[in-house]
Amino acid sequence: MDPVQEGRVVIVGSGLIGCSWAMLFASGGFQVKLYDIVQEQVTKALEKIGKELKELGKTGMLKGTLTADKQLSLISGCTDLKAAVEGAIYLQECTPENLELKKKIFGQLDLIVSNDVILGSSTSCLMPSKLFTGLKHVKQCIVAHPVNPPYYVPLVELVPHPETEPSTVEKTYALMKKIGQSPVRLTKEIDGFALNRLQYAIISEAWRLVGDGVISSDDLDLVMSDGLGMRYAFIGPLETMHLNAEGMLNYCDRYREGMIRVLKTFGPIPDFAGKTEQKINQVQRLKR
Ligand code: NAI
Known part of the structure; x- marks a missing residue:
């Protein structure tokens, strides 16, 4: 500078x-x-x-x-x-x-x-x-x-x-x-811009997994802090795809079907209220 x-x-x-x-x-x-x-x-x-x-x-x-x-x-x-x-x-x-x-x-x-x-x-x-x-x-x-x-x-x-x-x-x-x-x-405006759109996609699935009782609130946070987040702290999701296989085309060849299959099982947009809100709050409020 x-x-x-x-x-x-x-x-x-x-x-x-x-x-x-x-x-x-x-x-x-x-x-x-x-x-x-x-x-x-x-x-x-x-x-x-x-x-x-x-x-x-x-x-x-x-x-x-x-x-x-x-x-x-x-x-x-x-x-x-x-x-x-x-x-x-x-x-x-x-x-x-x-x-x-x-x-x-x-x-x-x-x-x-x-x-x-x-x-x-x-x-x-x-x-x-x-x-x-x-x-x-x-x-x-x-x-x-x-x-x-x-x-x-x-x-x-x-x-x-x-x-x-x-x-x-x-x-x-x-x-x-x-x-x-x-x-x-961004070449054009879009609600949530890019960062919040990505953030909300992650929050929604986190909410559904905890709400459906698939994983605890603490373990869900570990998935990010000790797993996915460690990658994403250094490189973005698209570069991660490219490096996780023999290049992007190979990644898509290998994982295209699996990604689509899993994505089809995602639930509706959560209401971020009610039972799941109480459940997550009970754990998180102890951390303040
Ligand atoms: P803030 O409430 O801390 O500060 C707002 C300031 O604007 C105050 O000092 C207030 O006296 C002043 N103000 C009020 N009316 C005014 C006027 N007519 N003319 C000039 N100054 C006036 O708010 P904060 O958190 O700094 O947020 C500011 C903007 O940044 C918001 O649009 C917010 O969405 C955005 N932003 C906030 C983030 C955050 O985490 N706090 C992150 C990214 C963006």
């Missing part, structure tokens, strides 16, 4: 995710304006970031090549949105997951931003077409969904609106790489 960069980044909303983004951009050498509606919240956020950066510096876990003090000096607080966005190259919205609130904020931003700044949203599950449709600057808008905690988990899902310019996607991708994140591009 390079030292201090040209260009300023704005974070809108200085909660859990906003603070993480501020630290990530500062680690990449970018000046960061951390905006929130209340000064008290901004002050608290800056204090929290200062403490965390110092701690990360002491334990050798700090990202980037700049010292903790230098990174902290790149981040400043702000409660004036117009001043915050002036001259910015990128904005990351991190306000609460509420469609009406986010639409209002992007509507405000639409009136004051230049034609160059990219407007990213951290939303976990709101679709770009819900957030950005009708905005004058829709070409510059994109969902950039991080995974909690973003400082330690590098994946960022980039999800365009149908009218997002390809250059917006490419510039956001390059920026994420520059700050050490691991961006992935």
